[in-house]
Amino acid sequence: xxxxxxxxxxxxxxxxxxxxxxxxxxxxxxxxxxxxxxxxxxxxxxxxxxxxxxxxxxxxxxxxxxxxxxxxxxxxxxxxxxxxxxxxxxxxxxxxx
Amino acid sequence: xxxxxxxxxxxxxxxxxxxxxxxxxxxxxxxxxxxxxxxxxxxxxxxxxxxxxxxxxxxxxxxxxxxxxxxxxxxxxxxxxxxxxxxxxxxxxxxxxxxxxxxxxxxxxxxxxxxxxxxxxxxxxxxxxxxxxxxxxxxxxxxxxxxxxxxxxxxxxxxxxxxxxxxxxxxxxxxxxxxxxxxxxxxxxxxxxxxxxxxxxxxxxxxxxxxxxxxxxxxxxxxxxxxxxxxxxxxxxxxxxxxxxxxxxxxxxxxxxxxxxxxxxxxxxxxxxxxxxxxxxxxxxxxxxxxxxxxxxxxxxxxxxxxxxxxxxxxxxxxxxxxxxxxxxxxxxxxxxxxxxxxxxxxxxxxxxxxxxxxxxxxxxxxxxxxxxxxxxxxxxxxxxxxxxxx
Amino acid sequence: xxxxxxxxxxxxxxxxxxxxxxxxxxxxxxxxxxxxxxxxxxxxxxxxxxxxxxxxxxxxxxxxxxxxxxxxxxxxxxxxxxxxxxxxxxxxxxxxxxxxxxxxxxxxxxxxxxxxxxxxxxxxxxxxxxxxxxxxxxxxxxxxxxxxxxxxxxxxxxxxxxxxxxxxxxxxxxxxxxxxxxxxxxxxxxxxxxxxxxxxxxxxxxxxxxxxxxxxxxxxxxxxxxxxxxxxxxxxxxxxxxxxxxxxxxxxxxxxxxxxxxxxxxxxxxxxxxxxxxxxxxxxxxxxxxxxxxxxxxxxxxxxxx
Numbered sequence: 001x002x003x004x005x006x007x008x009x010x011x012x013x014x015x016x017x018x019x020x021x022x023x024x025x026x027x028x029x030x031x032x033x034x035x036x037x038x039x040x041x042x043x044x045x046x047x048x049x050x051x052x053x054x055x056x057x058x059x060x061x062x063x064x065x066x067x068x069x070x071x072x073x074x075x076x077x078x079x080x081x082x083x084x085x086x087x088x089x090x091x092x093x094x095x096x097x
Numbered sequence: 098x099x100x101x102x103x104x105x106x107x108x109x110x111x112x113x114x115x116x117x118x119x120x121x122x123x124x125x126x127x128x129x130x131x132x133x134x135x136x137x138x139x140x141x142x143x144x145x146x147x148x149x150x151x152x153x154x155x156x157x158x159x160x161x162x163x164x165x166x167x168x169x170x171x172x173x174x175x176x177x178x179x180x181x182x183x184x185x186x187x188x189x190x191x192x193x194x195x196x197x198x199x200x201x202x203x204x205x206x207x208x209x210x211x212x213x214x215x216x217x218x219x220x221x222x223x224x225x226x227x228x229x230x231x232x233x234x235x236x237x238x239x240x241x242x243x244x245x246x247x248x249x250x251x252x253x254x255x256x257x258x259x260x261x262x263x264x265x266x267x268x269x270x271x272x273x274x275x276x277x278x279x280x281x282x283x284x285x286x287x288x289x290x291x292x293x294x295x296x297x298x299x300x301x302x303x304x305x306x307x308x309x310x311x312x313x314x315x316x317x318x319x320x321x322x323x324x325x326x327x328x329x330x331x332x333x334x335x336x337x338x339x340x341x342x343x344x345x346x347x348x349x350x351x352x353x354x355x356x357x358x359x360x361x362x363x364x365x366x367x368x369x370x371x372x373x374x375x376x377x378x379x380x381x382x383x384x385x386x387x388x389x390x391x392x393x394x395x396x397x398x399x400x401x402x403x404x405x406x407x408x409x410x411x412x413x414x415x416x417x418x419x420x421x422x423x424x425x426x427x428x429x430x431x432x433x434x435x436x437x438x439x440x441x442x443x444x445x446x447x448x449x450x451x452x453x454x455x456x457x458x459x460x461x462x463x464x465x466x467x468x469x470x471x472x473x474x475x476x477x478x479x480x481x482x483x484x485x486x487x488x
Numbered sequence: 489x490x491x492x493x494x495x496x497x498x499x500x501x502x503x504x505x506x507x508x509x510x511x512x513x514x515x516x517x518x519x520x521x522x523x524x525x526x527x528x529x530x531x532x533x534x535x536x537x538x539x540x541x542x543x544x545x546x547x548x549x550x551x552x553x554x555x556x557x558x559x560x561x562x563x564x565x566x567x568x569x570x571x572x573x574x575x576x577x578x579x580x581x582x583x584x585x586x587x588x589x590x591x592x593x594x595x596x597x598x599x600x601x602x603x604x605x606x607x608x609x610x611x612x613x614x615x616x617x618x619x620x621x622x623x624x625x626x627x628x629x630x631x632x633x634x635x636x637x638x639x640x641x642x643x644x645x646x647x648x649x650x651x652x653x654x655x656x657x658x659x660x661x662x663x664x665x666x667x668x669x670x671x672x673x674x675x676x677x678x679x680x681x682x683x684x685x686x687x688x689x690x691x692x693x694x695x696x697x698x699x700x701x702x703x704x705x706x707x708x709x710x711x712x713x714x715x716x717x718x719x720x721x722x723x724x725x726x727x728x729x730x731x732x733x734x735x736x737x738x739x740x741x742x743x744x745x746x747x748x749x750x751x752x753x754x755x756x757x758x759x760x761x762x763x764x765x766x767x768x769x770x771x772x773x774x775x776x777x778x779x780x781x782x783x784x785x786x787x788x789x790x791x792x793x794x
Binding site: 120121123147148149151152153154155157158161162163164165166167168169170171173187188191195290297298299301302303304305306307308309310312313 | 531532533534536543544547548549550552554555556557558559560561562564565568569570571572573574575576577578579580582583585586589591608609611612615616
């Protein structure tokens with residue numbers, strides 16, 4: 001578990017402090033940064049995938065029915081997906097804790 | 098068995114590096130190292146050495162390219178001097194902290210200003226803390242032998258640290274000496290293939306050189322220090338292995354007529370050979386003198402130095418570098434520090450001599466010993482004594 | 489990619505070599521650009537990165553966003569490190585020390601690490617003809633250290649070291665033309681790209697990697713933090729930069745210029761500037777000055793492509 005690595009003693013470090021778990025930022029919950037979150041009106045969705053293409057986090061996933069939603073574990077709420085969606089499916093709404 | 102030939106030390110070093118079968122050589126020319134990189138280029142050009150020779154556009158890029166190459170698992174070699182070593186300064190820390198086994202020959206040269214291309218140890222002293230294993234040699238044979246050992250040491254899985262071989266610019270690089278160059282089969286038997294454990298490899302992606310915030314940085318640095326110190330054993334092991342294979346033994350501190358000496362003179366580099374004559378002369382005059390030559394600079398050989406100093410009353414340390422406004426010459430400061438906690442320790446005096454390539458004659462060392470003895474007896478003397486500077 | 493108004497996301501590679509959970513700002517255009525570029529990598533690719541936003545947000549101990557082998561050394565030596573990586577791959581493959589798996593080398597840096605402090609290493613690597621792609625992610629200032637100007641900062645932009653004030657209009661010099669500098673090294677492939685045209689960007693990255701020898705792709709990357717723009721406008725702004733002629737999309741193949749998107753009429757510059765706080769201090773006069781120069785530079789590229 002990466003969490004433990006922050007507690008490593010000097011004896012437990014990897015040689016050259018090399019990071020050996022590719023892509024383990026996926027454990028980091030950037031979703032906590034959000035102040036607004038995407039909401040969806042899938043009636044309008046044409047499943048084009050533009051939102052997924054333009055997400056800086058790469059957190060938009062396609063479900064079995066083909067609809068795209070942001071994975072809220074990572075979504076920072078930038079609103080690019082809402083802005084770029086050609087059919088206006090996505091609306092950004094203030095998130096209340 | 099290799100044959101003994103009359104050869105310029107620079108060429109011999111290039112030959113040795115070539116025999117070790119490097120994969121990548123990144124080279125930028127600077128006096129007085131040019132013959133090393135030129136000869137390496139020649140060996141690659143005529144097919145004697147199968148390596149990628151990168152004629153980089155600066156020393157900073159030379160070490161950076163070596164870094165990248167070593168990270169992929171290539172056997173990597175470069176050479177530099179003086180200003181070049183300074184220009185690549187920040188990269189040196191990266192290479193050692195990342196534990197990449199680069200091997201580099203440094204033709205020690207004075208630092209500007211004024212610009213001076215001749216040999217002294219200012220560049221050597223400037224890189225003390227960079228985390229590299231550092232070996233100082235005193236003649237062409239030692240340079241050849243230690244370049245070969247350097248690859249073994251650096252790439253050893255118990256080490257995985259870069260190694261610098263320091264040799265005096267001009268005093269060594271441009272001198273023709275009788276040197277035995279081992280032959281290819283002997284070298285292949287002695288130097289195992291490089292097998293870096295965590296290279297950059299698409300089959301097993303790693304991230305090298307990430308951010309180390311305050312939460313982890315001190316642990317990394319402590320590890321580096323402990324690790325560097327621990328490599329002494331491996332260095333000695335490879336030196337012993339070399340002695341068994343080639344008949345020449347290297348030690349962290351080389352002693353000459355020190356067994357019963359009351360006054361010792363200590364130094365690094367080619368001046369050690371000259372000083373041997375001075376010790377002989379002093380002995381003939383009835384002075385119980387001995388010579389210590391430091392071979393292993395980093396990790397510093399505390400035990401060997403403490404033992405070599407034995408029962409001497411006075412140790413005169415000759416620095417070929419200066420530390421402006423500092424406590425003494427840099428080498429002298431380190432030696433004093435290394436001996437400080439001993440129950441019984443000699444008095445230590447230091448002299449700075451031979452800066453900018455100025456010759457130190459045999460009589461110079463004799464004078465330094467005698468002057469040192471006078472200072473030890475009567476006191477006085479400057480914080481930083483110099484020899485041979487016109488007053 | 490002929491038609492720039494149609495986006496076919498399902499044709500984009502699905503892989504994500506740049507993982508989520510990285511620490512880029514909300515709405516970071518540069519992170520999007522990196523994510524897209526990585527999708528265009530062949531299966532075996534090694535990345536050498538300079539210090540900068542993308543390095544810092546992707547590699548905080550003990551986490552890395554990189555699912556490909558990645559090395560960061562210093563600010564100014566990405567191209568030199570890449571040279572070493574490329575040479576090592578070449579030598580080791582030739583000597584049978586590693587498999588001939590066609591591993592490619594990509595170097596990346598920001599505008600600071602490319603056109604300022606990294607220019608020497610880049611020039612050397614291009615001159616020596618190493619087989620690698622250099623990607624410059626240009627957010628037009630030293631953003632990671634707090635929005636200081638670089639030689640890629642556009643004329644009139646306010647940064648912390650080129651602030652607007654009674655005695656200053658902001659950046660006083662025109663953006664350094666890195667594509668021309670790269671082309672002057674006689675390398676086989678140079679291109680400009682924008683993350684507002686993702687298929688074009690990915691195609692250029694793939695092309696740059698595939699072409700033997702050095703390749704250079706300059707990618708305009710919108711930075712809402714430094715440009716003082718709304719985070720949700722990052723993609724829109726990257727398109728406006730192209731549509732107003734501020735950042736033309738073109739390729740230079742073996743010295744021959746080719747416009748990728750030749751606009752009959754450029755959109756008014758103000759459409760682009762008014763969405764960014766870094767330009768809000770500009771007088772109408774200065775804006776006109778910039779507008780004229782933008783048109784002039786655009787025509788210059790068009791002329792070269794004729």
